[in-house]
Amino acid sequence: MTNRSRSFRVPDKPSLDGIEAKWVDVWDESGVYRFDRTKSRDEIFSIDTPPPTVSGSLHIGHAFSYTHTDLVARYQRMRGKSVFYPMGWDDNGLPTERRVQNYYGVRCDPSIPYDPDFSPPAKPDPKRQVPVSRRNFIELCERLTAEDEKVFEGVWRRMGLSVDWTHTYATIDDGSRAAAQRAFLRNLARGEAYMAEAPTLWDVTFRTAVAQAELEDRERTGAYHKVAFHRPDGTPVHIETTRPELIPACVALVAHPDDERYQDLFGGTVTSPVFGVEVPVKSHWLAEPDKGSGIAMICTFGDTTDVTWWRELQLETRPIVGWDGRIISDPPPGIGSEAAREAYARLAGATVHTARERMVEMLRESGDLVGEPTPTTRPVKFYEKGDKPLEVVTTRQWYIRNGGRDADVRDRLLARGRELQWHPDHMRSRYEHWVEGLNGDWLISRQRFFGVPFPVWYPLDGDGNPRYDEPIVPDEAALPVDPSSEAPAGYTEEQRGEPGGFTGDPDIMDTWATSSLSPQIAGGWERDEDLFSRVFPMDLRPQGQDIIRTWLFSTVVRADFENGCLPWRTAAISGWILDPDRKKMSKSKGNVVTPIDLLERYSSDAIRYWAASGRLGTDTALDEGQMKVGRRLSIKILNATKFALSVAGEDAADRPEAVTEPLDRSMLAALAEVVEDATAAFEAYDHTRALERAERFFWEFCDDYLELVKARAYEEGTAESASARAALLQALSVIQRLFAPFLPFTAEEVWSWWREGSVHAASWPQAADVRAAAVDGDPAVLEAASAVLRAVRKSKSEAKLSMRAEVERVAVRGKHVARARVAEGDIRAAGRAAALDFEESDAEELSVEVTLPPAAE
RNA sequence: GGGCGCAUAGCUCAGUUGGUCAGAGCAUCCGGCUUACAACCGGAAGGUCACAGGUUCGAGCCCUGUUGCGCCCACCA
DSSP, rough: OOOOOOOOOOOOOOTTTTHHHHHHHHHHHHTOOOOTTSOOOEEEEEEOOOOOBBOOOOOOOHHHHHHHHHHHHHHHHTOOEEEEEEEBBBBOSSSHHHHHHHHHEEEEEHHHOOOOTTTOSSSOTTTTTTEEOOOHHHHHHHHHHHHHEEEEEEEHHHHHOOOOOTTTTEETTTHHHHHHHHHHHHHHHHSEEEEEEEEEOOOOETTEEEOGGGGEEEEEEEEEEEEEEEEEOEEEEEEEESSSSGGGEEEEEEOOOOOOTTTTTSEEEEEEEEOOOOEEEEEEETTOOTTTTTTEEEEETTTHHHHHHHTTTTOOOOOOOTTTTOOOOOTTTTTHHHHHHHHHHHHHHHHHHHHHHHHHHHHHHHHHHHEEEEEEEEEEEEEOOSSBBBBEEEEEEEOOOOOOHHHHHHHHHOOOOOOOSEEGGGGGHHHHHHTTTOOOOOOOOOOOOSOOOOSSSEOTTTOBOOOTSSOOOEEEEGSOOOOOTTTOTTTTTGGGGGSSSEEOOOOOOOOOHTTTTHHHHHHTTOHHHHHHHOSSSEEEEEEEEGGIIIIHHHHHHHHHHHHHOOOOEEEEEEEEETTTTOOOOOOOTTTTOHHHHHHHOOOHHHHHHHHHOTTTTEEEEHHHHHHHHHHHHHHHHHHHHHHHHHHHHTTTTGGGGOSSSSSHHHHHHHHHHHHHHHHHHHHHHHHHHHHHHHHHHHHHHIIIIHHHHHHHHHHSSOHHHHHHHHHHHHHHHHHHHHTTTTTTHHHHHHHHTTTTOOOOOOOOOOOHHHHHHHHTOOHHHHHHHHHHHHHHHHHHTTTTTTOOOOOEEEEEEEEHHHHHHTHHHHHHHHHHHEEEEEEEOOOOOOOEEEEEEOOOO
């Protein structure tokens, strides 16, 4: 910096009002957050931004965690990195489907042909949803999500996210679909993806398969029913079950191999009540002697334990629950007798719930229900978005290997978890426990409509049956494809569904199968290899702790298979937002707070301040008090800057060499420590600490340093005055840059009053530079001077005097009076002391004696 | 049943390798229009650091156990 005089553009009445709109526009026009793709990998910091679900509404939790990411982005940008900070929109999947159905009053019927002229009903009637083709449905999804995205973008900009808005993607756009299909085809070619017909957790409402990661347990009431099976000699064997309706699906009984009570039964058979089906009695270590009667019935399939037993004991299959959650009409194998068929007919077509009631009636009639059912509550598995218990249904599905069945894959993925840097570190254990606890591969197919279709067709044999083991795949160059509306190479559309022709795979991929590729999608994998080589693997994955098992894990899986590396170096995990009653905020609880109202009441920077005060991985309460504090800090920065600039004056030397006074150098020395701490904190992803250091320094700077030096600075033409003025400018510049990541609007506003360009393009302050400016400055000098000033203020306050009341005499004693003495003139002026004496003593602590003038009457 | 995390002033939280570490802000109370800021400023009062042991010259800090809260996982008949 030169010593030329500058012009200050300080408003008369600084205010936060309207600064968001003002700077959002300026930033957009100047492109200050634009990613510079000419930089090399080591000059780039790349972020795998979480794509928010646009069909959901924004809530304050988004503002919280996205601010954390923005803090890092802004810090790295000021450190000189070209920051790759894209934004994705997750518009793929069930939430969008539901919203589109309600919004437009339509429902998807894949059997209907595409109508290019379709327009949705003017007045949606939720009771009479208009059936539309899959392609029409998807077009509506795209139309609505485009509108939702605009709303989201507006809020993000208003929040001050320094996203490069020229780099956006949507999880349903062509690029994402092509990437998801390409990755899948490569998984398929390498044997990492496969199709299997197997018992699958099934949501009967959405009529789709569900993956392990999407399960949750809910407490449900039920009842134990004590039911008699019969030995060949007619004597009963009592089992207890909460699902008597599955008795026709029973394929065996099972007890623990060591259970004395059932030794004579193992290897033999019993017959089921009502149906009289003969089933074997088996032993298995999973059966628990102290549960119920110690012997359980195995059905196909009541729960996942049944699946385990069925597989390991190689039992028969007697499915009775259909895709719609009702008892299927035809009885399963084994139900042969006339009486059994009649009994089954009473259940056929009923819901599981109704079937249970009817089964209990029949058990009562046959005398096989012992006593009355005993009420109980037990955890039942649900799809996290569903509202009926999951059933287990045998279906044909696509899977991707994830270590759930291969020890070597699991070990490799565990090693990836250890390779990744976690903030906070203990989040790593969630990953490890999840991977260690996997009990099957990743089920990626969903029987839904709005999503990425599997890029696969199947040839039909002469009878029109699909040959699933000979899938037809497209050329990668043709991606994305929609097998439901495009014919595979070598076929024509007329051959669809015809014997000897083909059929398209009807399913779509789970939304995580696409979002697990977010680093590849955003980074230009196979689309823009130059970009990809500069940003991948990415530096940072920020995300919530709840989706470690889904998004984080699946992204690691895909990158490991496709790229042979971690998708990013570091994962930063945000905590929950709790409402003021410390309950987790979630839509289902109805305690969600939208950010717009808060943004308007407190300003964006105030919300960011609150968000920045929450540490990574730590749950944080929604605290308007903190927002008030943030607002106050912002206003203080405006006012203090205005004051400091007016005191310094446009002719002040903006040169470190002009800082000559011990107090001024002391202040800069203290500031150098703050810069050092804040920098170290940011490097360790500890933004809270960086903020706390900057903030504490700033308040002391205002309360003490500004008060101490203002009189001296006001002098004209002295070296001492020039020193204060130069120090003020040096400090302002550093302080404003320290706050820039946290309070981007406020920092930009005050920076613009006296500097050219954006503070967000300025360089992060270097502790070494500040220390060099401080020369021999000793932080203890400012501390000592402040201590004396505080003592004076305390005396005045206790005497109920105004702060500008004159003081007769101030006497300072202690071993280190010299520290205060070098600021003698400043202390006297700030304290309005007529006399100021220093006396050296042995006391380590500085003591201050204040003599006030006799009370004026 | 297993795991992870948390427990410090009325509230929200700092306390980095054990040695002025008992702190900040809010709220409360007292005082002050002080020419940057009254949407402001100054000051005060507030805590057996969940509990019980242990290690140590010395423990919010390390170890063990207990209790309470939150979350995750689990094969839940």
